[in-house]
Amino acid sequence: MTVLVTGARGAVGSSVRAGLLAAGVDVRAAGRDPGKLPADGGSRVALDLDDPSSYGPALDGVDRVFLYVTGDLRAFAAAAAGAGVRHAVLLSSESVLLEPDPEPGGIAAHHADAEHALRGVGVPTTALRPGAFAGNTGQWSRGIAAGVVELPFPEAATTPIDERDIADVAVAALLADPVDESPHLTGPESLTMAEQVGLIAEHLGRPVEARKVDPDAAREQMARFVPAGIVDSLFRYWRATDGVPAPVTDEVEHRSGHPARTYRTWLAECFDTN
Numbered sequence: 001m002t003v004l005v006t007g008a009r010g011a012v013g014s015s016v017r018a019g020l021l022a023a024g025v026d027v028r029a030a031g032r033d034p035g036k037l038p039a040d041g042g043s044r045v046a047l048d049l050d051d052p053s054s055y056g057p058a059l060d061g062v063d064r065v066f067l068y069v070t071g072d073l074r075a076f077a078a079a080a081a082g083a084g085v086r087h088a089v090l091l092s093s094e095s096v097l098l099e100p101d102p103e104p105g106g107i108a109a110h111h112a113d114a115e116h117a118l119r120g121v122g123v124p125t126t127a128l129r130p131g132a133f134a135g136n137t138g139q140w141s142r143g144i145a146a147g148v149v150e151l152p153f154p155e156a157a158t159t160p161i162d163e164r165d166i167a168d169v170a171v172a173a174l175l176a177d178p179v180d181e182s183p184h185l186t187g188p189e190s191l192t193m194a195e196q197v198g199l200i201a202e203h204l205g206r207p208v209e210a211r212k213v214d215p216d217a218a219r220e221q222m223a224r225f226v227p228a229g230i231v232d233s234l235f236r237y238w239r240a241t242d243g244v245p246a247p248v249t250d251e252v253e254h255r256s257g258h259p260a261r262t263y264r265t266w267l268a269e270c271f272d273t274n
């Protein structure tokens, strides 16, 4: 069995690659610049999901694919079906669940389109739908360094999920019989953003304040750097989760065989303060 791992140097994809190699699977790691991929096992291939001319060599002889959502995946999905791919594990998003009737151009629509692209060509798909990643903490790095994290919705709650847990679930799915399913993956606990900042401060052993800022001003600032549809999605999400505990599922434990890692564990093992 040969598994194509897209985004093989991404936070999730790198752990998927490592987990498959550890299981003895023939892994073909893909990236837009394969020279940047690790060379310590399996093979490497150039794949740009926005460039159909790169699909043929990447998919030749591949049974299964771990796939990131980028751009419009319809052409890649058709190529994968044509190449005989029997199972795709897609890094989708919880947003698809939260917005069953997604706003065009938003995060949910982007991921729902990718799920439809694969299912539309008949490739059995495990669409992993994780909530907010623990690694999103990196977006606060400047504030953490300065000792003040500015938040438009400090009481918005998520279930921060460790990227390694998503990868463990992906590896288990890639090693099992192909099925079509959409598991909702979460971390083990609901935490508000302010609570996350509190745990960061505890981890660092120094004060880090979670400071509430005006949502309109924060939105205006974000819109300078982030596409409008994504800004709209994030603000809809934060407003909807403001003061509302986020639901926790047991899918990580059930599928990976180990409890979901806590945010504290992620901070201790993965948080990069440099």
Ligand SMILES: NC(=O)c1ccc[n+]([C@@H]2O[C@H](COP(=O)([O-])OP(=O)(O)OC[C@H]3O[C@@H](n4cnc5c(N)ncnc54)[C@H](OP(=O)(O)O)[C@@H]3O)[C@@H](O)[C@H]2O)c1
Pocket: 006, 007, 008, 009, 010, 011, 012, 013, 030, 031, 032, 033, 036, 047, 048, 049, 050, 068, 069, 070, 091, 092, 093, 094, 129, 130, 131, 132, 133, 135, 136, 163
């Ligand atoms: N952050 C969250 O809270 C959250 C929640 C739910 C779902 N998600 C999903 O998870 C994704 C982020 O996962 P992550 O943190 O593991 O990502 P990451 O570390 O930022 O890595 C992204 C990977 O995507 C690959 N990539 C980007 N454009 C590509 C293209 N055109 N063709 C081929 N590969 C391409 C990159 O590969 P190269 O640079 O090597 O080409 C890179 O390895 C999000 O985009 C979203 O779909 C995120």
